[in-house]
Every structure is written in structure tokens, then in C-alpha cells.
Amino acid sequence: MIDHPPSPPVLPGDRGRLLTLDALRGVAVMAILLANMPGFALPDPAYSNPRAWGGDRAIDIAVWALTEIFVNGRMRGLFSLLFGGSMLLILQRAEDAGENGATLHLRRMAVLFVLGMIHLSFIWTGDILAHYALVGTIALGFVDMSARRLLVLAVVLTGFSMALGALDCLGLFAAAARDTPQAVALWNAYQAAFGMPGPAVLMPEIIAMRGSWSDGTAFRLANNGNPLLDLISIGPETLSAMLLGMAALRSGFLTGQWSRSTYRRCAALGLGISLPAYAAMAATVMASGYDVRAVALTQLFLQAPVRLIGTIGYAALVLLLVRPGGWWTTRIAAAGRMAFTNYIATSVVMTFVSYGHGLGQFAQWHRATIYLLIPVAWALMLAWSKPWLDRFGQGPLERLWRVTARTSLSGR
Template sequence: MVDGPAPAPSLLTVAEKGERLVTLDVLRGVAVMAILLANLPGFAFPDPAYSNPMAWGGTRPIDLGAWFLTETFVNGRMRGLFSLLFGASTLLILQRADAAGLNGASIHLRRMAVLFLFGLVHLTFIWPGDILTHYALVGVIALGFVGLSARALCWTAIAMAGLSMAMGWLECFGLFAAAARDTPQSVALWDLYQLAFGTPDPARLAPEIAAMRGSWAASTAYRLANNGNPLFDLIQIGPDTLSAMLLGMAALKSGFLTGQWPRRRYRRWAAFGITLSCAAYAAMASAVMASGYDVRAVALVELFLNVPFRLIGTLGYAALILLLLRPGGWWTVRIAAAGRMAFTNYLATSIVMTLIFYGHGLGQFAHWTRASLYLLVAPMWGLMLLWSKPWLDHFGQGPLERSWRAGVRAGFDRPR
């Protein structure tokens, strides 16, 4: 045998080297399923109804109760769990790439570039609530922090959360100042926040409703004209997302996400994090209700007050899920499979929901009440749990996961 240089390791091999961490798969599976609870109003209603139940969706006690329960137990924490796991996965892939002799940073940047392209397609042609473009941009920034210790990552995450709160307070201060509406500029700013967090006149919502009930071309044209700039989102909510990603890296380095902590520590974190977070969110939702769903109260909660409780609740839910995990059990296996295909399941959820609510499907946009939306949860969860494992058993990867890896791998496995 002729000696020669060893072939470059395959990126696919690096990504799958060693056993998968079932804890991460299960957490990711819970996140991709539970985030539907928060996103349903975004699929079915005009934009301000996502944060303010008085904007659309009914004012019956059952509809307002559905909003209150979602705020108390779900809102923010499932997105936080996604962000936490994104940070942990980033660190894990970098570590495995470097251990295999590859340039982990280069691979990561390729992953973010491909993810950004997927996100642009999702944002433009499917659903404007996309998070993939945002994660790709924040993921590039997160690369600069991977060398920090777990403790340093925690402190940096806290600092980023503080920065997010400071920026949110500045926005709220501007809104409060505009409440007088005594200048054209203050009127314009007030109206802008009403469209985001308030209860605008139904006539202001009519163009969005007509576009979403119209053809796919009409809804796409509306999205192109009204979608936010991902770079603006990076400035506005980037520090908040980065704080959760850095916390995910710290949680992986500390052994929290791999189930290495004593069970009593997980129990303490679950009890503390979930109790404090849910109590705080319930109090904030009650304050919003007491204000008559005033736009200033909604914005203060969404942009400022809920930031620390979102992070605390995210860790509490993660601890609870890890406590309930039973390796080899039916639920664990099925949820882990949904988590291994989280990218595919996330986009598949958008496709299914937009086919229900948009005009190129059943055209149900702005027709349902808020409470009735949650009738869709069990069927969608059932689809994820039933199809993910058989698909993985047959193909080994989800279809979009395979496409993502193929896009990243291009250039690494070429003959040299």
C-alpha cells in the first residue's frame, strides 16, 4: 500500500460522530411542538393580535382565557428553549469539527449562510414569522464567544439580557412620550406601535386580511412589501436571542443539558424557574388586562419586563423536561425523533398552517376565534410524533436536515 496524505474527514461524519445526545433531541422536540402554541395567532390573525388579544380573535372569556394561559405558561419560553438549544448545538458542532481536524469556525459560518437562505425563502414565500434568518445572523455573532468558560458565558448572557432590557426601555420611553400625540411625529410613532402591539382600527388591518385570504401571489407581494428587515431585527432583539444562545453554550459545558447534574439540582431549577417565571408572566398578563389592553402596557411587557423571566423560565422548563425524560420510553423516543427533525417539522408546521389559513389553501385567515385555534394543536403534534420516527428509521435524516447538510458540505468533500 502506498502511503499518502490522509483524506479530509467528511463533514457528514463529523456532524454524526459519536452517539446523539438524546437530551438535546428531546428538548428540541418539545420546543418545536410547544412553539406552535405561541405561533398559532401569528398564522391565523393580523399581526397585532399576536401580542394583544383585543386586536383580533374574539373577546369572549374563553378567548381571553386562552390568551392568558398562553402568556402565563408558554409565551417566550419556547422560543427561549429553541435559542438555548441553538447555542448548545453550535458549540457541539464546533467541538466535533475541531476534534476531527476540520475548521470548525468555517463550517459554522457555512451553516449560518445556508440557514439564512432557507430563512429568506420561508420569510418571503411561506410565513412572515420566520426565525431562521434571525438565528443565522445571531449565530454568526455567537461564534465569538465559544471559547469562554461556562461561568463567563453565563455572565455574558446576563449582560446581553441587560442590554436587551435597556433597548426595550428606550423603545417604551419613546412610546410613552408619543402618547400625547401633539405633533405629526408623535402621532406617526403612536400609530406605528398600535399596529405592532395595540388595537388599531379594523380598517388598518383590512389590507393584511385581504392579502392573506387572497392568492399565494397576493400574500407573497404583501410580505415583500411589509416584512421587516432581518438586520433591523438583529439590532432590536439580537441581544435577547444572543443571551439565550450563550446560556445554551454554558448549559452544555456545565453538563446541565447532557443530564449530568444530580436530579435534586434539576428539581430545584424546575421548581424555581417555572414557578417564578409563570407567576411573573401571570402578573404581567393581569396588569395588561387591568390596563384595558393599553398599547403602552403591552409594549412594556413585551419589550422590557419579560426578558429576565423568559430566561429563568426557559431553564426551568429545560430542567423539568430532563427530569421527565425516560430513555427508551415510547414518548421519549418519539419526541426525540421529532427533535432530530426539528428543522423539517418547523417548516412543515408553517406549510400546514398557512394552507389552513391563507387563500392558496382553505382561506381561513381572521375567521377563527382565538380559543378555537388550539383545536389544531393535537393533530399537528400527532403528525410530528407519528411521522418523524418512521422517516428517520428509513432515511436517517429529515429531508430539510439533509438539504442543510448538503449545502454546508459543498466544498468540504470535494476531491483534492
Template sequence: MVDGPAPIPTLPTPRDRILSLDVLRGVAVMAILLANLPGFALPDPAYSNPVAWGGQRPIDIIVWFLTETFVNGRMRGLFSLLFGASTLLVIERADAAGGNGASFHLRRMAVLFVLGMVHLTFIWTGDILAHYALVGIVALAFVGLTPRALCWNAAAFAGLSMALGGLECLGLFAAAARDTPQMAALWDSYQSAFGTPPPAALAPEIAAMRGPWSTATAFRLEHNGNPLLDLFQIGPDTLSAMLLGMAAFKSGFLTGQWSRVAYRRWVLFGLGVSIGAYAVMALGVAASGYDVRAVTVVQLLLNVPFRLVGTLGYAALILLLMRPDGVWTTRIAAAGRMAFTNYIATSIMMTAIFYGHGLGQFAHWGRAELYLLAPLMWGLMLFWSKPWLARVGQGPLERIWRLASRGLAGKSG
């Protein structure tokens, strides 16, 4: 519902693209690097726990606190939000062209799953695409709902995610005694994910990532999570954001049709609540001495609702700042039109710096130094995306995705 007389202006873009979605997607693919840098450069538990590796200096802790407070969770949430919106858009346009939108969506998800598994296995273990493909299949069941019904379902799945996270936290607290081999193994598994395992426990990952590509790939094959298991463990959380994205698209929120007053309200509410909550949670983790229980409770339980409202707050802020005829807007929109390609290109660039098939810098840098790479990668995205699109019209991986999805249609027909 529009509140006030002045919606955010938009301009037509090539092939009837929606400028606001491209800009949001561009910001998301750039900003998610801030969250992912520890995943590229440091052992796995350091992603959530700064003192696990590379975070012992005050500057490292400050950087961790800032990324926790302002970035983590919400950029992935923005990606999920936009994935839900894009699902609706693709289905609607396929139906309008006389095709079967649902069938086309399922083919796209099949191709995305394959491409995501290639990324997960051969490039970087932090892939999210295969997971999105599986959750996207489930999301198809909700595309016909009204915005209000989508919001209620999003809230329900967020609640389910919190319930599952709460059960995991209870299991971790019960395992703290480590009075049986099973409880000790469970405790160690959480230490490996969210705690501070001893350096010897991290040595195999460090050696593999510094080694040749074949060694790193073998390590990923052995230690990668199961996407089907992730569908049940973190799928409800991802689905809640996708459904919220569908609601935001249907209501006009993501397409700039709300008034500036309404967007300002969402900025004040969404960012005020989420930034404050994330700051308190980060301070709580620090006060606990980065105890695995505190980190796990925050990551699996407490941050779920604040991530959703913070994601909407950031989306509203981006839409308010967007200037349809601005140089930065067109550059960021171009990066967003090539978000798939830029996402994979980021993985290739970062692993070339940190893995053994490149410069072999894995686990050599402190956390703070990692963020010097973000402006460089952003510059590359902004520099190459617009001229590439002007010449070719579509990103290389976006084209592969589209052609492969159409190819499946030909085989099924």
C-alpha cells in the first residue's frame, strides 16, 4: 500500500528490466563479499568466531564487530529476498509469453543446482546457489498467495527456523558436560563450526587450501555439507526470506512504488532495530569470551527475526538513495544484471589469492587486512559489467543458465 504522493521514480531499462531490482541485486553481490571474506581466507570456524583464527588483535575484533553489526546475515537476506522476487518475475513473464512459468522455473532451478554443485565442489565451499535451487523448488508452492499471506508464511518459516535452531542449542548445552563419547563428539562438532578448536584441528584444512587445486578439491569433497540436509536445517530460514521477497515484490515495495515516507519509516524501523540488536548480540558474544554456546545461540536462534527486518531496512535505504539517472546507479545496476557472473567471479578471484593454486595466502592474513580486498573487487565489478552488457547484452553465466534451461525444455518436449 502506497503511503503518500511521491513514489520513487524509475526509468526503463533494457528489455523491460526493473531498475530497482538490478540496483538491489548489484548492492547485494558487492556487499556480500564483506561477509564472505573470512570464508575465503580463514579456517571454517573463523567465519562466525573471530578468535578461532586471525582475530586476536584489537583491530581484528573491531572489524568483526562492525561486520556483525552492519552486514552479516542481512546481505544474504537481501540475496534471498531478491531470489524470491525474481522467481515471481520469471514465472509471470514466462506465462505472459504463452509458456508454462512453473515448468520454466523448475528447469532453471535444475540448472542452477548443477552450477551450484560445480561451484561448491571445484571452487569454494561457501556456495549458496545449490541451496537456493532446492529452496526455490519449494518456494514455487507459494507463488499464488497474496502479499499478506506470504508475509504470514514467511513469519511461520522464520519461527520454524528458530525452533530448529533452539533444538540445536539445547543439544549443544546438553553436550557441554562431555560425559559420554557421543556428547564429546557433539561438542567437538560445534567447536569445529562455531568455537575455537585447537590449531592442530585446523591444520588439515589449512594445508589443503594452501596445497594444489586437486588437494583442495579432495578436501571439499570430503567435508562439504549435504545440500539435501541443508534444505531441512537452514531451508526454513532461507524460504522465509524468499517468501518475504515475493510479498515485497507483489506489494510494490521492491519496485519503488511505495512513497518515500514509507521507505523512510522502514529504514528507521528496520535498521534501527536490527543494527541495535546485532550490536548487542556481538557484545554478548565478546563478553562470553567467544564461547561456542554464545556464538551458536546468536547464529542459529537469536538473529533470525532481526535479519529479516534488517534486510527490509537495507532494501528501503538502497531504494531511497537510488538515482535512476545517476552514474553510480547505472554502474551498480549493471553489476546486478550480472550478479550470477560477478558472484562466481568473486569466488575465482578470492580463491586465486588465498588458495594454493594461486598465491597460497590462506590463513596468513589477519581479519582486518582482508577487507582491503573489498574495494578492489567492487571496482572490478563496476568497471567491467556495464561495457560487457553494452557489447554482449547479458553476463556469460546468465547466458549459460538461460540457454541450458531452454535446452532442458527442448529435451523434455
């Protein structure tokens, strides 16, 4: 039997929606675009290394550094945190309605996995939904734990994630000598992911993305990562954040039931630790000349212990800023209620700008220039989400997910 958290205040006339969760989700779906823009518009290693492509100017490096310090990892962490909290809330409400919550959840994860694979294969390689579906299935085994035990397990999993990252980094450092064919292959693989592999290595991706939709799809199908392998490599980190989200819901943190002074302390501590740490790591990468070893060390190992600390800090800050009835809160919460639709819609729009089936701008712009698209995307999210919800009550993909999961559950 799932242990319910204290009953949070529910806004009248909003069908039981929790404003705090919707507002947090809205911030996450908007802010994660800051992290994802290089993935839409630039070759793959440029996501982690600004010198891989499109990062030659001082302003490009500055944009990379600001994104590293203030965004990267934390918005994905916030999404994962909210996924765990929302999962627990859906299970609780299903039980209250006399339904089999576990069966409903597994159906939802199956549908999400299919939709995520469609997104991954036919729209954009940066999909996270299929991964969330797999990790969310595993997370079901922990829903009966207390908030304290969930928190402890989240910390343990973070340590395990760091251990995996350390092994990766040790392998990379050992391969730096490039004294065997195996070492050369491993070094080149890390260069292709985190380094500066050079135009000859990057041109197949550039040509495919500037080509037709079928060219891009063929490239994605040939080069996409395996979600099952991702489950091993980044699954512990994702599960850690989901369990922390369950603990945060169960304790009342995500529902705004803590005192404002406590939220202020959480924000000050979380951001006071994470922002200087990320700044130091960005400075280390810059001082190394953007060496692949420095980039991999920060991405795979050093960021892990402060990523969730920063995520909690941002969550506390957003909860402090939530104002029921305020224009910004209402609009951002509406974008959050349609986070699934807005996430996929962002991929569709940004890949249309970048890929050959649309405007064909892939790898044509500098890193800083691509960020000019973000205010436009944010304005569209804020402009359309609330009117759509006022008319239809639910985002189109949210409705598809819900109806498909419940139809398969009922057997019709």
C-alpha cells in the first residue's frame, strides 16, 4: 500500500492539478531547451565540447560556459525529479480510485517507450522518453519506501553513478597513449563523443542532417544509442533523481508545503554549492584547451555529486517564486501541464530549422547564434499552452498517452 504524503492545497477549478508541479515542469521544459540547442543544430560532440564545431568566437565560448554553469544537468535532473514525483502521485490517485496503480503505470511506461522510440528514430537523437520509460519501470519497485529511505538510496545510486563514470575516465586516460589498436579505437570513440574529432569525422552527420528526411532517419537508425545500454550507463543517475522526486513529493517539498524559510535555505545551499562547482569545472575544461579528458572527467564523474544538489536548489527557487493567479505562474504552469507536447513540438520545430527536410541550417550557425531561437520558442510555449488547455483541457500528446494507456488497460 502506497504511503500518502500530507494532503497539499489544490487550486479550485483545476481538477486536482498541483500548481507547484505544473510550474516546476513548465520551467524545466523551457529551460532544458538551453541545454538541447546544440544537439538540434550542431554535430554531436559540440553538445559537450564547444570547440568541436561552431565555438570559435569568444561569445560562443561565453554562451557555452554560461550554459554549463547555470543549466546543464540540472534541468534534466529536474525533469527526472518531477517524473518520479508525478509517477508516485499517479499511483496514489489510481489506488484512491480503486484501480490497479501498478498495472496502469506499466501500461503508461510501455506507451511512453514506444513514443520515445518514434521520437528517437524519426525526429531527434536526443530523446530521453524511452530511457525514462525503462527507468520508470524499475522505479516502480521502490514506491513503498519512506521518504528517508528513498533519499538514502538516491545518494547511494549517485555514488554508483560516480563509480561508473570513474571507470569510463580511467579507460579514457589509459587509452591516451594510443599504443594499441584497441587504445586507438577507444580514444577515437571518446573524441567522437566529447572531443574535437575534426571535420572529416563530423561530415557524415552533417551531410545526413542537411539531406532529406530519409537520409537523416537512416543516419539516426545506424548511429542511435541502444536504450538498454543507456540503462546501464546513465540509468543509476536517472533512477537516483526519480527516487529523490518520490521522496520530495512524499515529504511535501514538491507540493509547496514546506516553510518559505526552508525553501530559501534549500535554494541558497543548493545553488551556493552547485554553481561555483560548475563554474570551476568549466574553468578547468577551458584551461585544458578543451581536452577530451577534461571534458569527459567533468561530464562523467565530477558533475555527479553536485547535479542533484543543484536540481534541488533550482526546484526550491522556483517554488519560492510561484504566485497562484499570477500571469507568469499561470502561463508557465500551462506550459508545464503540456510538457510532453511542448517537448516533442520543440524537437519538431528545431529539427525543421536545422535539418534538410526543412530549412537545412544544421552546422551553419555559430553556437551563440542558435540561442536566438530560444526566446521565440519560449514565447510560443507561453502563448499557445493556456488557450489550448482552456479549450481542450489537456495537451494532444498527453491525451494520446492517457487514452492509449487506459484503452490497453481496459482491453478495448
